[in-house]
Amino acid sequence: MESFLSIIVELTVGLFSLLLLTKVMGRASMSEATPFDFIAMIVVGDFVSDAIYDPEANIFKVLFAIMFWGILIFLIDFITLKFNRSRGFFESQPAIVISGGIVDRNVLKKNKVDMNHLQMLLRDRNVFSFREIEYAILEPNGKISVIKKPELDMVTRADLRLPGHTVSLPATFISDGVIIRRNLKKAGKTEQWLRDELKRKGIEDPKRVMIAEWRPEDGLFVQTIHPS
CATH class of the missing domain: 3.30.240.20 (bsu07140 like domains)
Structure with a gap:
């Protein structure tokens, strides 16, 4: 019975500690995971699992580990905000995989992306033919951003010189x-x-x-x- 109570306490404290950590990290880190965010989630999850399965890891050690990990993340975020050159080390950089309608094989190889995977990423953006693309950028979170060729791009109200109108949330x-x-x-x-x-x-x-x-x-x- 005592072991069950210990698990309940450790899980509860771990949950609220992780919630607090995500609040400190901010919403940007939760929207789309970069490689650094992926590592952070694995490490923090391992802290909580140690609290449950390792009899020598008490809750105070886990709280200290989570707090120290949060301080490290905060420091890294501060460094990347203040010093642009450090971003290349801590964060992946966007890569132009298609330029002027031409697929850059060297950039694909460098980022370990084959053609099948590239086509899957493009279909996820509702692009089904390379003929439609002027530029494509592989983002740090693994998604792809696409600029279509001018003749295939969507027409806006400004293009047709139509009067604008207000839009509100329902x-x-x-x-x-x-x-x-x-x-x-x-x-x-x-x-x-x-x-x-x-x-x-x-x-x-x-x-x-x-x-x-x-x-x-x-x-x-x-x-x-x-x-x-």
Whole structure:
């Protein structure tokens, strides 16, 4: 029983310590893992596993290890922010794998990327032919950024000299039949207004609504729950 209690305490303390560490590291390190972030996750995870399976590793040693590791990460982030030349050592650099529509085999070999893998990365960006690409950059997180050839690029409103328009985030008023009153209040709407709008769409009961969202530009969008 004592061993189970020890595991519970160590896991709980380890969890909150890791949460605190991720807060200190910032959101950028959690968005897309670079090689340095990958190493950090492995090492920190090993600290927690030692707390559970190694009888000689008490929770205070694990907390010290996590804290010291956090200090190292903070120092490395500080160094890379202050000294640009250090970034090449701690962080991978973007690599141009396609330039002017031509695939650079030397850059691919240097980054250990073969053609099949490159094609997979391009398909993930909705690019299915090399003929569409002007430039492609392999990012430090393993993703690829693509600039299409001018004739194949998407046309914008500015290109067509059309007047601009404002875009706002949609506010969810109903989710799975539940009215979200705080969103109504933020949007300056009332529950009665929402019910009236639903009645105009032939919906008497808000519980029948799977999703209802509203934007000033295009009004209320409603999708009802279809019977199974």
